[in-house]
Amino acid sequence: MRLKIKPERGLGKIEVEIDEDLWRRIRGLGERYGVSEGHILRIILTGEFRIPEGNVEKLENEVKELEKKVYELEKKWAPLRYKAYGVREDNKILAIKLSGLLAENTQLKRFLRKKAKPNFELRKLIEYYL
Amino acid sequence: MEIIIPKERFKELKKLSEVEIVKLIEENLEKAEETLKAEREAFLHEKKIKLENKLKEIEKQLEALERFYEKAMQDREFMHEMSEKLRKENMALREELEEKNRALKNKTRERTWKD
Structure with missing residues (x-):
């Protein structure tokens, strides 16, 4: 050569x-x-020579171990994210349904001259998912 | 193959014969290997830091996701219950309203007949 x-x-x-x-x-x-x-x-x-400071093999193993951990967590994270998305969508549909039911409830109580008790916790939850 | 090196180093090598340069390469192969190890070490150090940061980030995200999922499941349960409760309550209210309307109609009809 x-x-x-x-x-x-x-x-x-x-x-x-x-x-x-x-x-x-x-x-x-x-x-x-x-x-x-x-x-x-x-x-x-x-002539730009260098010497390794520590144990490269040990470092190699540590990196491999970390890669394994990251992979395991990512494996756990992906299906959970999918499941959480599903529940969120379910809750959104439920919130729409509840919003309609609450409006109907208020209207019916008004027609019947009954006092409607506002459910703040429920309204907050509906707002959150909508 | 062509190797480009700094001018000063080139000047130094220019003083050597071809045999001396080949000898220099041969004698320094071990040092070159140590240098490659050091380069790999630096690369691995950087990779380790990146992976540690990524791991922390994923752990944080996973924790938040788990919390969200748990709460969303509880919310779903609660909203189901509330939806069922409201459906029943509305049904009873509608019946009550229809009853009231029927009574009102009957009253009006009776009054019309009397008149």
Whole structure:
């Protein structure tokens, strides 16, 4: 594999031949970490090396555990949301029906000259679902 | 393959021979692997924070949803009861009103006959 190294600004290039064995090692590393060969070569050629601060494997497991928890909660959340939507719709229909019944009740009591007792709790509930 | 590097570093590499550059790559593969591990670590740290925040958010939403669902079920029960109660009450009131209307009609008819 022929490698060309160029500066960010300016002219000039360096050409290097990388043998098959070294190239295979670079590619293997790239596959293991999910990065391109170019990325690995850039790290080496720029000399921008870093060292991990902690235990990457442990961190990997913690992330996996969190992903699992999120998935479980999302699995629980979706059907509950659907059920809650259903009850809300049921309550909306009930609120419409109750609103009609309350109006009829007030009218009938007025015709019969009876005192109508307002049910504030019920009216608030109807308003909420409408 | 083409690699672009900072000008200063390029100048340093330019001083090396082709064999020396290949040797540099070969000798630093291990360090590169450590760097990749560090990059993965940084990525995982960020992902962990995002997931923790998402988890908190879902837990909060789930709690609110559970509360809403519970209350909505209670409300449904209450509104059902009230609806049934009002239906019966209205039926009785309608009968009472019809009775009253009938009595009033009879009274009017009796008065008309008398007149």
